Amino acid sequence: MWKAICKASLAVLLSGAGWAVAAPAMTAQGAVAGxxxxxxxxxxxxxxxLPPLGALRWRPPQPVPAWQGVREAxxxxxxxxxxxxxxxxxxxxxxxxxxxYLNIWAPPRHAxxxxxxxxxxxxxxxxxxxxxxxxxxxxxxxxxxxxxxxxxxxxxxxxxxxxxxxxxxxxxxxxxxxxxxxxxxxxxxxxxxxxxxxxxxxxxxxxxxxxxxxxxxxxxxxxxxxxxxxxxxxxxxxxxxxxxxxxxxxxxxxxxxxxxxxxxxxxxxxxxxxxxxxxxxxxxxxxxxxxxxxxxxxxxxxxxxxxxxxxxxPLLIGSNSEEARALVDVTAVRADRFEADITASFGALPVALLAAYPHDTDAQARDARLGFERDLRFGWDMWAWARLAQSGRSPVYYYSFEHQPPFPAGSVHAGWGASHFAEMWYMFDHLGQAPWKWRAADHALAAAMSDYWVRFAATGDPNGQGLPHWPAFRGAAGQVQRLGDPIGTGPVPALRQLQVFDAVYAKVRGSAFGD
CATH class of the missing domain: 3.40.50.1820 (Alpha/Beta hydrolase fold, catalytic domain)
Structure with missing residues (x-):
């Protein structure tokens, strides 16, 4: 009976809208029409x-009361x-x-x-x-x-x-x-x-x-x-x-x-x-x-x-090989000011940490600043997380996104490379949203990454038929999945620099990693 009433209500609600009606869904609060x-x-x-307004500002979220009829979604x-x-x-x-509020994309469902x-x-x-x-x-x-x-x-x-x-x-x-x-x-x-x-x-x-x-x-x-x-x-x-x-x-x-x-x-x-x-x-x-x-x-x-x-x-984590290119402007970075500039931004840093990023020439200094920002903001965190998590019962799948999308010159994304944000066009398989000159390698990577992510959601393991094998991460220097052209397995990127960060952080904590 409810289905018949709901379908009739949906027909009235969506008439003239030019939409195909999704199967009605009955939530705990009431029916929704998609x-x-x-x-x-x-x-x-x-x-x-409930809307966190007035007295509900800075309070825990409160449940939504039930509604009558069909709510348009x-x-x-x-x-x-x-x-x-x-x-x-x-x-x-x-x-x-x-x-x-939340949004849902779902395949048409069946019993x-x-x-x-x-x-x-x-x-x-x-x-x-x-x-x-x-x-x-x-x-x-x-x-x-x-x-x-x-x-x-x-x-x-x-x-x-x-x-x-x-x-x-x-x-x-x-x-x-x-x-x-x-x-x-x-x-x-x-x-x-x-x-x-x-x-x-x-x-x-x-x-x-x-x-x-x-x-x-x-x-x-x-x-x-x-x-x-x-x-x-x-x-x-x-x-x-x-x-x-x-x-x-x-x-x-x-x-x-x-x-x-x-x-x-x-x-x-x-x-x-x-x-x-x-x-x-x-x-x-x-x-x-x-x-x-x-x-x-x-x-x-x-x-x-x-x-x-x-x-x-089960955990699937990783970062991108050029994270900082989307976040940090290094056009003014110079070798003779490298240490002074980075100290002004982050305070006094250990000599070993600065030495881990060679900066003898201006070109080196620009790469060093990008590498330092990448590892400080993202690289070390993901490596530390992978090491901590792999000691548990559940597997850890660790990746490094290393593919350079075809960001066009003159665009807001120009020069990004495999930067922060860059992997998302691929894992959501949304190359079609950007009018760039995508190559066969881009489409192949998007297909593989979206398959990995969906397979992991289904089973807790990204591996599946037709996909390059992705081994679970094991040990501090375990293997990561290098997501690029081609996809392959390799060592943790920038491992030497990450180890320097690790030693610095252990000294700050007053204990070795994991103690």
């Missing part, structure tokens, strides 16, 4: 939590409050504080279907990004037999403000991490509802890039996320450096930064803080990152793995 486009069912703008919701874009070349999204699920956590430095960015659309992956869910989460100060007054309101005496709470709420929604879309709640993979990958590392040690996913993918991001170098992640310090930030905005009480216009709480600020709060994130990802308090699930 669209069928190019053989994929798409549901946009499904709420997974044909339009993307606004992105969470932010300034700018998370990726050069993308259009700035429409934004709102009312932003806690008894239970397909693997990838839940995508977007990047953007915790200050911008969108669940609806075209590059993240899951249509191409869905055609390969997986459901793709893209989720929003609160950003900037709205997502990560820690403040003593907010901690006093909390039964856990903590604050911050509202963005992580949103991610957990979305994963809880997936557990309750994804079967209605043909997904398997016991085969959920969390996946993210950049800040999204850092969030994955946090979720892997959050007790609140236990049981909400069975595999994890992290691309170019993790939180593993010594906390001595990032003291702002500790709750007391984050609260102090939050007080200073609110005082600068003229708000000293929770009521005054919640009355601030949302637009004043966007952009980069000192409280735009997760906090080790004793509750959502009781300890750092590094310490969680060392103490055996991580969720032991």
């Amino acid at each position: 669209q069928r486009q190019a053989g994929v069912d798409v549901y946009r703008g499904i709420p997974f939590a 044909g339009k993307f919701a606004p992105a969470c409050m932010q300034q700018g874009v998370s990726m050069p070349g993308e259009a700035a999204p429409t934004v709102s504080e009312d932003c806690l 008894g279907q239970r397909l693997p699920v990838i839940v995508w956590i977007h990047g953007g430095g915790y200050t911008n990004g969108s669940a609806s960015m075209p590059l993240y659309h899951g249509d191409r992956l869905a055609r390969k037999g997986v459901l793709v869910v893209t989720i929003a989460y609160r950003l900037g100060a709205l997502g990560f403000l820690a403040h003593p007054a907010l901690s006093a309101e909390s039964p856990h005496r903590s604050s911050g991490n509202y963005g992580l709470m949103d991610q957990i709420a979305a994963l809880e929604w997936v557990q309750r509802n994804i079967a209605a879309f043909g997904g398997d709640p016991q085969r959920v993979t969390i996946a993210g890039q950049s800040a999204g990958a850092m969030a994955v590392s946090a979720l892997l040690v959050s007790p609140r996320a236990k049981g909400l996913f069975q595999r994890a993918i992290a691309q170019s991001g993790g939180i593993f450096e010594p906390l001595q170098l990032a003291p702002g992640y500790l709750l007391a310090n984050a609260e102090r930064d939050g007080v200073a930030y609110m005082q600068a905005l003229g708000a000293t009480t929770p009521d005054a803080m919640r009355k601030l216009p949302a637009a004043r709480l966007t952009g980069t600020n000192p409280v735009s990152h997760p906090v080790i709060d004793g509750d959502v994130l009781p300890l750092s990802p590094y310490d969680g793995y060392v103490r055996g308090r991580n969720h032991d699930v």
Whole structure:
């Protein structure tokens, strides 16, 4: 009876819209109407939590009440409050504080279907990004037999403000991490509802890039996320450096930064803080990152793995061989100023660390700065994460993306190479979104990477028929999958430089790696 009523309602709802109707889905809150486009069912703008407005600002996400009838899921919701874009070349999204929605791309379902699920956590430095960015659309992956869910989460100060007054309101005496709470709420929604879309709640993979990958590392040690996913993918991001170098992640310090930030905005009480216009709480600020709060994130990802308090699930992680080219302008780098400039940016560095990146000529100095930034921001974190995780029961699959896309001269992407962001056109199999002169090698790599990612979501192992073998990572100098033309297996890139970073970080911690 419900199906007949739902189909009749959908026919009225979508009449004249020119859409093919997706199979209706009944969530715990009510029915949703999607669209069928190019053989994929798409549901946009499904709420997974109440709008975090007014008294709900800086509070945990609250459940959505049930609705009557059929809710249209044909339009993307606004992105969470932010300034700018998370990726050069993308259009700035429409934004709102009312932003806690998710989107689903699913193969047409049939009785008894239970397909693997990838839940995508977007990047953007915790200050911008969108669940609806075209590059993240899951249509191409869905055609390969997986459901793709893209989720929003609160950003900037709205997502990560820690403040003593907010901690006093909390039964856990903590604050911050509202963005992580949103991610957990979305994963809880997936557990309750994804079967209605043909997904398997016991085969959920969390996946993210950049800040999204850092969030994955946090979720892997959050007790609140236990049981909400069975595999994890992290691309170019993790939180593993010594906390001595990032003291702002500790709750007391984050609260102090939050007080200073609110005082600068003229708000000293929770009521005054919640009355601030949302637009004043966007952009980069000192409280735009997760906090080790004793509750959502009781300890750092590094310490969680060392103490055996991580969720032991199959892991696929890696980074790109030229990460920094998309992030750092090195045109003014000169050999005679290299050490002074890098010290001005990062403070006094050990001689061994500077010596690991030869900079005798201007050309060397430019390459050295790019290599240093690559390894500092991404390379060491992913190598450390792989080493920590491979000591568990579940396998780790470690990659290095080394392919140079055909970014055209004169474009915003010119000169990027295998940079930060570059792998995403391939793993989402979205070469068709960019009007560049893609080569046969690009199409072959996109087909293989999307197959690897889908296969991993399905089984916890990226290997499959027709794909170059990808061995599990074993040991500090284990083999990584070199994603390029051709795909092959090789040693960890820049291993000597990573080992120097490792020695420096061990000295900062006061112990050797893993002790």
